[in-house]
Amino acid sequence: MNLQRIADKLGITLKKLESLQENIIRRSSWPEPRLQRFEKATSGIEAGTAIFDNGDIVYGYPKIRRALMLKAAIKRYFSDRIAVEEKMNGYNVRVASIDGEVVALTRGGFVCPYSTEVASRLIPEVVFNDHPELVLCGEMVGPENPYVSKDIYPTDSIDFYIFDLSRKNWKGTLGVHKTHEFAEEHGLRATPMLGEFRTDRAYDEIVGIVERLGKKGHEGIVMKDPENKAMPVKYTCSESNCSDLEVAFRYYNDYALDFFVSRAVREGFQSAEWNESDEERRARALRIGESILLPLVDTVKKKMSGEQIVQQVQIRVKNIQTARDFEYHLRRSGMKAIFDQPEPNDEGGYLVRITKLVMSTNDKTQALIEGEMW
């Protein structure tokens, strides 16, 4: 790898690149292709940016910031018009072709073996043959998403929805219209486009959309400038905030503390901005309270009856090696998981059941029900 060339591409000095390699940039030699990834954002380069050994750079997708007050955020961040897309609830990957091989990168810039297999299956070969420089930024969703398993999307396994396009060695993105056009032309799924509105009328429309999405159990929306001249802004449904709380309190000792509080605070702002009636607010309070209390009670009772506190997920793979690689990938991500023996299925692939251990919640709950103090 020619370091000077990489530094030039990144727009930093060679010296800076060398100093980053000591602190911020980490090597990842498995699975192939080998790369160096930015563990943190720095010098205008997003976290998760990957520099492959062949010199290709795939930049991290910019973090989408969140509005707590919808109307004020619309006014502050957008000019004439706003395009509203669904924010899908899964995990983010960037898919690119490196030396002719499809590679799916996680947010952190690791090659994920499972996502790579899924992406290779779902993205027609012609896409990267015709556009070898392309980076597809999208969301992996569905019940066989091993990170965030949701059965609200039209798949019984896992599916890939693109929400933006970029190119290797380029920091920019092509934005909402080009992405949807490209998806349509190439038979790819894209996150649903829910409408485009004049900024001064968008608030009421968007509240309606968010309420409808919430009732269906979907996560929320991303607002984008149709001209791709402003940063996108996300906003979530109450039901999604509560469903986050539900998961977090079920595994209360394994989640970061700000995860809990941020969801509750979002609810407060939404309720205040939406000027709810006493009855609506009461319903929201009950929803919040139940999202906290019921999973906690469930966890405690499970443990009292001797059950282990675990998360069950499953994936389907074509290649049995993908499952083995994914097991290693989860482990290096700091997750403890037990993989069952792969079960061959009718489609010529394998179903793999995975038990994710939530050791901290498991042990803490055990200690507490034995009367230990907190």
Added chain:
Amino acid sequence: MNLQRIADKLGITLKKLESLQENIIRRSSWPEPRLQRFEKATSGIEAGTAIFDNGDIVYGYPKIRRALMLKAAIKRYFSDRIAVEEKMNGYNVRVASIDGEVVALTRGGFVCPYSTEVASRLIPEVVFNDHPELVLCGEMVGPENPYVSKDIYPTDSIDFYIFDLSRKNWKGTLGVHKTHEFAEEHGLRATPMLGEFRTDRAYDEIVGIVERLGKKGHEGIVMKDPENKAMPVKYTCSESNCSDLEVAFRYYNDYALDFFVSRAVREGFQSAEWNESDEERRARALRIGESILLPLVDTVKKKMSGEQIVQQVQIRVKNIQTARDFEYHLRRSGMKAIFDQPEPNDEGGYLVRITKLVMSTNDKTQALIEGEMW
């Protein structure tokens, strides 16, 4: 100060004491009497332990641990009998006489000027005249408690309830019976004794007590070994957990994140252990949800209508200098507060209104309602 003598009293070597003075022990020269305080617990010495310049040591009161599962904790930590006292909701002080002057120490081992004036007023002189070695461990409660203002106790100002006795230069405590006897003999208030039970029957009794206390808005209980042979254990009412949540979410950006989650988790364990009906659980969920949502909405709406987010408290002092000293004391504790001009009152003292600033919540809420991202 003879360091070797102090080290001997503390039961550590001179060398150890000197090394602690570099890291753990901090000098506090104001207000008089001067002292050195343990900022953290170490070598079996509680945080908040104060070594006065005259050589007197007042040990920190041991932290009372909390049960999340009541029945299991009773079984695990107590032998034959359990004495149940109310856990009052205020702030902890230790009051001692140093060179003939009454001094009230905060948990951290600072001399609090306001608490010192209150203690001097409420504790008959004869107490320390007859028992100069005594340390009264108790709770300052009432509406003019500037930290935790509560109007559920029979005082319109502030009152002092002792919950244990100790002695200078001695780590032990005298325990529940001696404390109540002493209080009665000397006309001091003590935290209410709610009963003494056989351990095997205590659970149901205590659940009843906790429910009754909760309905009155009181905090909870402390379980003690009547023989003072086991560490006390505390347990709180649902209403108190929720009222904590209420305060914390009102000032959501000024509270530590674990404050929120710990209260919610307590509710989960209580609900699970108490085997609630669906209806009871629903009521608890609503209570939790409302404790989170309503204060948040209130804070957001206040800010939207241009109000500052502040906490109003008041104190009454006999000596105007106490108010000035207390202002300085709050500031050194890291609290930002604006003191109004003291208003002379009928009792020959002064009423001082204090506005505690919650800058972080104030500024964050302002930014968020202007559409800033989070």
